[in-house]
Amino acid sequence: MADILRERSKQVYRKGQEAFQLDCEKPSAAGSVSQRACVFCGSRVVLYPIADALHVVHGPIGCASYTWDIRGALSSGPQIHRLSFSTDLQELDVIQGGEKKLYAALCELIDAHKPKAAFIYATCIVGVIGDDVEAVCKKVSQEKDIPVLPVHSEGFKGTKKDGYRAACDALYKLIGTGNTDSVTPMSINILGDFNLAGEIWTIKEYYRKMGVEVVSCITGDGRVDEIRRAHGAALNVVQCSGSMTHLARSLQERWGTPFIQVSYFGIEDMSQALYDVARFFKNDEIMARAQNLVRNELQHIMPEIASYRKKLQGAKAAIYVGGAFKAFSLVRALRHLGMTTVMVGSQTGNREDYELLRELCDEGTIIVDDSNPLELSSFLQEKDVDVFIGGVKERPIAYKLGIGFCDHNHERKEALAGFKGMLNFAREVYSSVASPVWKLMPRRRADFGENSISEVAG
Amino acid sequence: MSTDLKVLKPPAPNFVSTRNPCKLCAPLGASLVMRGIEGGVPFLHGSQGCATYMRRYIISHFREPMDIAASGFSEASTIFGGGPNLMQGLSNVTEQYKPSLIGIATTCLTETIGEDVRQILHGYRESREGANAPELVHVSTPSYSGTHLDGFHAAVRSTVEQLAVAPASAIPCSENVNLFPGMLSPADFRHLKEIVADFNLPLTLFPDYSETLDSPVLEHYAKIPAGGTPIARLRAVASSSASIEFGRALRAKTTAASFLQERFGVKAHRIGVPIGVRETDAFFSVLSAISGQDTPEAYTLERGRLLDSYVDGHKYVFGKRALVFGNEDVVIGLASLLSEIGVVPVLCTAGGKSAGFASSIAEVTADCIEPVVARDGLDFMTMGEMARDLKLDFLIGSSKGAALSRELGVPLIRVDFPIHDRIGGQRILHVGYRGAQQLFDLVVNTVLERKQDSSPVGYSYM
Numbered sequence: 036m037a038d039i040l041r042e043r044s045k046q047v048y049r050k051g052q053e054a055f056q057l058d059c060e061k062p063s064a065a066g067s068v069s070q071r072a073c074v075f076c077g078s079r080v081v082l083y084p085i086a087d088a089l090h091v092v093h094g095p096i097g098c099a100s101y102t103w104d105i106r107g108a109l110s111s112g113p114q115i116h117r118l119s120f121s122t123d124l125q126e127l128d129v130i131q132g133g134e135k136k137l138y139a140a141l142c143e144l145i146d147a148h149k150p151k152a153a154f155i156y157a158t159c160i161v162g163v164i165g166d167d168v169e170a171v172c173k174k175v176s177q178e179k180d181i182p183v184l185p186v187h188s189e190g191f192k193g194t195k196k197d198g199y200r201a202a203c204d205a206l207y208k209l210i211g212t213g214n215t216d217s218v219t220p221m222s223i224n225i226l227g228d229f230n231l232a233g234e235i236w237t238i239k240e241y242y243r244k245m246g247v248e249v250v251s252c253i254t255g256d257g258r259v260d261e262i263r264r265a266h267g268a269a270l271n272v273v274q275c276s277g278s279m280t281h282l283a284r285s286l287q288e289r290w291g292t293p294f295i296q297v298s299y300f301g302i303e304d305m306s307q308a309l310y311d312v313a314r315f316f317k318n319d320e321i322m323a324r325a326q327n328l329v330r331n332e333l334q335h336i337m338p339e340i341a342s343y344r345k346k347l348q349g350a351k352a353a354i355y356v357g358g359a360f361k362a363f364s365l366v367r368a369l370r371h372l373g374m375t376t377v378m379v380g381s382q383t384g385n386r387e388d389y390e391l392l393r394e395l396c397d398e399g400t401i402i403v404d405d406s407n408p409l410e411l412s413s414f415l416q417e418k419d420v421d422v423f424i425g426g427v428k429e430r431p432i433a434y435k436l437g438i439g440f441c442d443h444n445h446e447r448k449e450a451l452a453g454f455k456g457m458l459n460f461a462r463e464v465y466s467s468v469a470s471p472v473w474k475l476m477p478r479r480r481a482d483f484g485e486n487s488i489s490e491v492a493g
Numbered sequence: 494m495s496t497d498l499k500v501l502k503p504p505a506p507n508f509v510s511t512r513n514p515c516k517l518c519a520p521l522g523a524s525l526v527m528r529g530i531e532g533g534v535p536f537l538h539g540s541q542g543c544a545t546y547m548r549r550y551i552i553s554h555f556r557e558p559m560d561i562a563a564s565g566f567s568e569a570s571t572i573f574g575g576g577p578n579l580m581q582g583l584s585n586v587t588e589q590y591k592p593s594l595i596g597i598a599t600t601c602l603t604e605t606i607g608e609d610v611r612q613i614l615h616g617y618r619e620s621r622e623g624a625n626a627p628e629l630v631h632v633s634t635p636s637y638s639g640t641h642l643d644g645f646h647a648a649v650r651s652t653v654e655q656l657a658v659a660p661a662s663a664i665p666c667s668e669n670v671n672l673f674p675g676m677l678s679p680a681d682f683r684h685l686k687e688i689v690a691d692f693n694l695p696l697t698l699f700p701d702y703s704e705t706l707d708s709p710v711l712e713h714y715a716k717i718p719a720g721g722t723p724i725a726r727l728r729a730v731a732s733s734s735a736s737i738e739f740g741r742a743l744r745a746k747t748t749a750a751s752f753l754q755e756r757f758g759v760k761a762h763r764i765g766v767p768i769g770v771r772e773t774d775a776f777f778s779v780l781s782a783i784s785g786q787d788t789p790e791a792y793t794l795e796r797g798r799l800l801d802s803y804v805d806g807h808k809y810v811f812g813k814r815a816l817v818f819g820n821e822d823v824v825i826g827l828a829s830l831l832s833e834i835g836v837v838p839v840l841c842t843a844g845g846k847s848a849g850f851a852s853s854i855a856e857v858t859a860d861c862i863e864p865v866v867a868r869d870g871l872d873f874m875t876m877g878e879m880a881r882d883l884k885l886d887f888l889i890g891s892s893k894g895a896a897l898s899r900e901l902g903v904p905l906i907r908v909d910f911p912i913h914d915r916i917g918g919q920r921i922l923h924v925g926y927r928g929a930q931q932l933f934d935l936v937v938n939t940v941l942e943r944k945q946d947s948s949p950v951g952y953s954y955m
Contacts (some may be wrong), residue, residue, distance in 0.1 A: 093634075100517045120511070480712070
């Protein structure tokens with residue numbers, strides 16, 4: 036059993052044993068080695084994929100270095116987003132203020148890269164040293180005639196979720212400034228897909244086949260001019276609800292655009308997303324095309340998936356992800372592969388999220404909020420997990436114990452969304468579970484002993 | 494020659510901003526050091542994100558668990574002070590990890606608001622008196638001053654300053670040698686320990702993350718991985734007969750070794766990172782002088798084989814032109830190796846700034862047939878702008894040069910830290926004759942591969 040810090044004891048729940056009461060949405064316990072990041076991280080990951088915008092980190096160098104080209108978010112055109120720019124504040128700037136440096140940095144970078152907009156991320160010390168980022172942005176915006184948007188992402192001012200909010204607020208200012216005359220009635224914005232490994236291209240293609248126009252992608256393969264006309268779309272389709280629901284709500288209030296929440300991961304959720312969009316337009320043709328599309332895609336992938344299912348039957352999975360919404364899809368997709376989820380957790384889930392997870396999971400499943408490496412490692416050992424699904428920081432916990440791991444984080448290079456993505460996911464889970472290396476690991480020592488090759492006889 | 498000189502006159506970097514940085518912030522270096530102490534847990538006094546970002550960055554290189562605790566600043570802590578968070582964090586780390594030591598590094602936020610960490614720790618220690626409390630050391634690492642390398646050296650110095658106990662007598666009371674190697678790989682640390690042991694010298698290597706950041710796969714998860722410099726040995730550093738520290742660029746800086754010499758009279762030997770024959774020879778002669786022993790035969794043979802390979806390969810690399818980038822100490826070592834084999838490191842750059850960088854590069858490249866430019870405080874975009882007309886044959890440095898390598902169409906030889914796009918960063922051996930051998934083979938084969946790949950004939954004998 037894990038040593039769980041007293042102040043975290045209510046953030047771990049085992050289904051079936053106790054009345055459901057899981058604490059969440061609270062600051063991480065100091066010194067607990069939370070897997071969470073900070074406000075800046077939340078803003079940076081959401082805005083990062085906008086490829087023709089300039090992203091400038093205002094502060095000392097670290098935050099820019101650690102986020103240089105880290106997302107697998109692809110662009111079909113410009114690549115400005117993959118560069119790392121910082122004002123790299125020095126001691127003297129801290130004393131005298133960084134406004135002049137920020138102004139000079141913005142001017143030179145805009146001149147050099149000709150972006151369509153600029154996002155300026157204020158990191159921890161910017162407010163403390165009293166820089167008026169807002170004023171500098173305004174001045175540069177007037178002089179260079181592009182939107183220059185401050186993102187208030189001081190790391191300590193909350194959690195990653197507050198960073199999402201700050202990013203949404205910046206996007207909100209951009210939306211509504213473009214011309215929507217050519218937008219058709221059957222149109223949507225895709226919110227909360229970040230085009231990891233080209234996923235949004237797959238999703239856009241589905242919508243195109245259904246006869247639905249995609250006005251803008253926020254933010255995968257994002258373009259400033261598209262985002263500026265997002266208010267013209269009839270519907271906002273929101274994935275990654277943790278990051279984007281705030282924006283969808285704001286747009287509903289301001290522009291009256293309704294929104295639905297979807298997930299593009301796993302067969303059920305992907306199909307459901309297309310049907311929900313078709314249903315919204317109350318158009319039989321669109322629905323028929325969606326059904327047709329789903330049928331064709333399934334025919335294509337099901338035989339191979341069935342073969343993996345046979346091999347993965349009964350294997351045990353653990354999940355630890357940033358947002359709980361992703362966990363729902365994962366639990367369902369793993370069940371589709373014949374696997375059971377024995378542990379599931381998230382960094383930032385809320386009460387409703389965890390309630391839904393409880394309903395979704397089997398008896399005995401561990402549900403955890405804002406966990407840490409020591410807890411996670413003990414859960415993996417206790418449940419004798421075959422494959423752990425998480426991000427870069429979770430990977431070494433599994434690997435150190437000789438346990439398979441699949442990356443489902445924003446740095447991955449494998450497309451997992453859509454029907455094709457489900458096939459990729461099945462392949463990846465299968466190759467993670469079936470690798471022969473696990474047989475050599477210390478925790479399988481008993482099996483290894485029985486099967487090991489002895490001296491060649493005679 | 495004159496045209497070359499003209500080409501080599503690089504444009505002055507005139508950008509105010511830093512574009513594609515070739516450096517990280519100071520607390521990252523400090524965290525690595527704290528991870529290199531037996532039973533040690535690194536702890537950052539600042540926002541949660543700092544610890545998480547640095548963990549991710551370090552994990553992606555070493556592919557090992559790397560737990561860094563944080564005090565998790567909130568808005569309230571920024572206004573009223575982070576003392577309560579720090580103390581709560583220390584208690585929680587103690588409860589969960591049962592560490593022998595917690596190494597606390599500050600961040601830009603805590604430095605800017607002027608947290609008095611020393612005072613807070615003083616109060617914390619008093620409140621915990623009698624309890625089985627871990628040792629606490631702290632280092633000031635404001636991210637707006639210096640780089641990860643400076644944070645690394647500062648953490649080594651601060652730890653030694655805070656843990657070293659004055660010896661009972663003025664005469665060195667042990668044969669022990671202190672070795673402060675700087676920021677090298679686990680493979681380097683293992684090899685250094687092997688070399689010193691073969692001179693029959695007891696050694697305190699600090700830091701030592703050769704096991705903590707490169708450990709075997711386990712049956713049961715270790716809260717704190719085994720290995721690291723034992724605290725008892727850190728307490729005894731002032732009783733050692735001598736200290737060796739690597740880093741030509743460290744000149745004029747107060748370091749762990751210079752502190753021990755000034756305060757306790759422990760003789761300090763400052764030499765370059767032993768990369769290549771000449772710098773390794775210097776290391777071996779220091780060890781010979783301290784131990785009174787000749788270089789063991791195994792190393793003489795290793796050195797002989799290395800020189801033999803230099804003969805075999807010299808023609809392939811003579812006059813080739815390289816861009817070297819990364820951490821000052823390692824860049825100087827690499828420049829030394831390249832120039833001794835006939836490669837011209839036409840542009841030697843570092844993301845950080847060190848007073849001794851340019852002069853050290855000049856020293857180790859004195860024999861080069863063409864001029865060498867040394868520039869510190871550089872980012873990758875400026876480097877790229879300077880390199881465009883340099884007719885480079887290869888780049889050598891961390892995997893952060895991958896984008897530049899692609900842009901220039903010139904191969905990148907991956908060494909140093911971080912390696913984020915290949916596996917095995919922790920196993921790259923840079924030091925000693927053995928490290929030089931591996932690097933030499935890598936350099937020659939990179940040049941050969943490029944020649945073969947770009948040849949219309951594609952000779953299978955080179």
